[in-house]
Amino acid sequence: MKFDKNTYMLLETSSFTQKALIAGGVGLLLSVIGAFMDHAQFFQAYLTAFTFFTTIGLGGLFFVLIHHITGAYWGVVMRRVAENLACALPIMGLLMIPLFFGMHDLFHWSHVDDPHVMHDKILQWKAPYLNTTFFFIRGIVIFAIWSWLAHGLRKLSIAQDGGDAASLGKMRRLAAGGTVLYAITVTVFAFDWLMSLDPHWYSTIFGVYVWSGGFLASLALLSIMAIRLRNNGAGEIVTAEHTHDLGKFLFAFTAWWAYIGGAQYFLIWYGNIPEETIWFLHRWEHGWKYVSLFLIMFHFIVPFIVLAFRAVKRIPVLIVSISSLALFMHYVDHFWMINPTFNDNHLQLSWMHFTTLLGIGGIFLWWVSMKSGKDPIIAMGDPKLQKSIEHTVH
Amino acid sequence: MSQTLGALARFANPAELIEAAKKIRDAGYKSFDCHSPFPIHGMDDAMGLKRSPLGYIVGGMTLAGATIGMGLQYWVAAVEYPLVISGKPFFSWQAFVIVTFALFVLFGAFGAVFGMFHLNRLPRLHHPVFYSDKFAKVTDDAFYVSIESDDEQFDDQKIQEFLSSIGGTDVELVAGE
Structure with missing residues (x-):
């Protein structure tokens, strides 16, 4: 790819787009073969990759929303990239459809004919919410809301490139209401697709936990994309000052993720009620302890210490390294949330975890790459752009 | 003169x-x-x-704060006054994380404010x-x-x-x- 300084367009993206599509196709094809071999395993792996990329797209949408609401100028140069990330959400909505066929394999509460569920007072009480029909409707509605927000904001932003001065106010108003919708829908997503895997268990902070990890991962991806832009001719627009601020965000949200995860753990540990502690017990026994400790070590402690240093936020190779670690750990986090529910007596990683990741990841990047090549990669019509380019960190 | x-x-x-x-x-x-x-x-x-060395002062102070926070609670709860509280071990580090974190932040803030004073040579009542x-x-x-x-x-x-x-x-x- 190559950045055109006159039109702010990203040229020659087609080779990457093509490669991503091929990777996605191959990954999905192998995964489908896996589905015929072991469908339960397939759906577990597919769900992990699905929530992994959906939360990254959600992080991109949050980046856009928060920039419009606060009127922040430093990140204007990266706003279009985040808009492109958010625009992968409709595709993730399509990739959700296969999961509807895996309800029986994934969600214990969906076994309505099973006597265990029929005589389970808690599940019967939760049934008005946790039933397959309402679950499908919620899934479709939340993805529709995200797609509407992501596309609406991007469309207005493109109109702004063309000189439409009114879109600034429109974007701000859409973002203000959108943030409220975002908070509710992300919580619904986390509760439905991740928390209800263990339908007896509940944690009110769970939505925030899922969101914080997703936003962290999307900041990591944005940092890598910023470096890619810098290396491909956009160095005068996306500078070390911007990666520095992205790095500060990365630092802050590393701490924030640990803060939320710690708060969730802490109250459950203090209360010590079996119906709550079981979730952490599943993530501690039979080898899962090592995954839990690995998560604390490399999702929080190591990046927290490393990101405290200035050089890590300014030197490209260090930025890419720490961001790659953050993305990898985001997958470990989702693996850790999903897998112990099914395999609480042994640690299990299947080859389908790799193929689904490749498949969904390929489709995700294919779409983002296509969006990136279609319109200017910098929000060139934003009145705050010049200030953003000249932005310096103290 | x-x-x-x-x-x-x-x-x-x-x-x-x-x-x-x-x-x-x-x-x-x-x-x-x-x-x-x-x-x-x-x-x-x-x-x-x-570049100001203030960041390193804050960094050192936060580590000191966290050590003091955890150390003090360990000494009180596990060494000097061991009491069983809600059936948990004497050294329940989970419960101590909050005060440790609080002292981490507090010492960091002190380091930032007083370190800044020191580096700026404040307080100073007169200047040529x-x-x-x-x-x-x-x-x-x-x-x-x-x-x-x-x-x-x-x-x-x-x-x-x-x-x-x-x-x-x-x-x-x-x-x-």
């Missing part, structure tokens, strides 16, 4: 002040400062200031530039450069010529006790 403590020169606007700072830096002066009613972007580089009558305008609309007499290159005569040559007006020597 009155003696020369430094020299002052006034500049018209922030851009000129930055240019002056660069020239003074390039001329090799070390003990000089710029004064303006508001912070000016890029002044640190223009003056050739090094206050001997100048015109200098008070710097809190309103004036942009000043001061060079202190403890600088190796300082010379009463040459310094005034130098400050005039780089575009300074109202050049004066400050003398006081």
Whole structure:
């Protein structure tokens, strides 16, 4: 790819787009073969990759929303990239459809004919919410809301490139209401697709936990994309000052993720009620302890210490390294949330975890790459752009 | 006994002040400062200031705070006054994380505030530039450069010529006790 300084367009993206599509196709094809071999395993792996990329797209949408609401100028140069990330959400909505066929394999509460569920007072009480029909409707509605927000904001932003001065106010108003919708829908997503895997268990902070990890991962991806832009001719627009601020965000949200995860753990540990502690017990026994400790070590402690240093936020190779670690750990986090529910007596990683990741990841990047090549990669019509380019960190 | 403590020169606007700072830096002066009613972007580089060591002070303080926080609770709960609370082990580190975190932040904040005071040599009740009558305008609309007499290159005569040559007006020597 190559950045055109006159039109702010990203040229020659087609080779990457093509490669991503091929990777996605191959990954999905192998995964489908896996589905015929072991469908339960397939759906577990597919769900992990699905929530992994959906939360990254959600992080991109949050980046856009928060920039419009606060009127922040430093990140204007990266706003279009985040808009492109958010625009992968409709595709993730399509990739959700296969999961509807895996309800029986994934969600214990969906076994309505099973006597265990029929005589389970808690599940019967939760049934008005946790039933397959309402679950499908919620899934479709939340993805529709995200797609509407992501596309609406991007469309207005493109109109702004063309000189439409009114879109600034429109974007701000859409973002203000959108943030409220975002908070509710992300919580619904986390509760439905991740928390209800263990339908007896509940944690009110769970939505925030899922969101914080997703936003962290999307900041990591944005940092890598910023470096890619810098290396491909956009160095005068996306500078070390911007990666520095992205790095500060990365630092802050590393701490924030640990803060939320710690708060969730802490109250459950203090209360010590079996119906709550079981979730952490599943993530501690039979080898899962090592995954839990690995998560604390490399999702929080190591990046927290490393990101405290200035050089890590300014030197490209260090930025890419720490961001790659953050993305990898985001997958470990989702693996850790999903897998112990099914395999609480042994640690299990299947080859389908790799193929689904490749498949969904390929489709995700294919779409983002296509969006990136279609319109200017910098929000060139934003009145705050010049200030953003000249932005310096103290 | 009155003696020369430094020299002052006034500049018209922030851009000129930055240019002056660069020239003074390039001329090799070390003990000089710029004064303006508001912070000016890029002044640190223009003056050739090094990065502040404040971050390391804060970092050290946070580690000290966390160690003290965890250590104190360990000593109280597991060594000196071991009490069983809600059936949990004496050293329940989970419960201690909150106070540890609180002291981590508190010590960090102290490090930032008092470290900043120390590096800025505050509190300081008087400074040679206050001997100048015109200098008070710097809190309103004036942009000043001061060079202190403890600088190796300082010379009463040459310094005034130098400050005039780089575009300074109202050049004066400050003398006081």
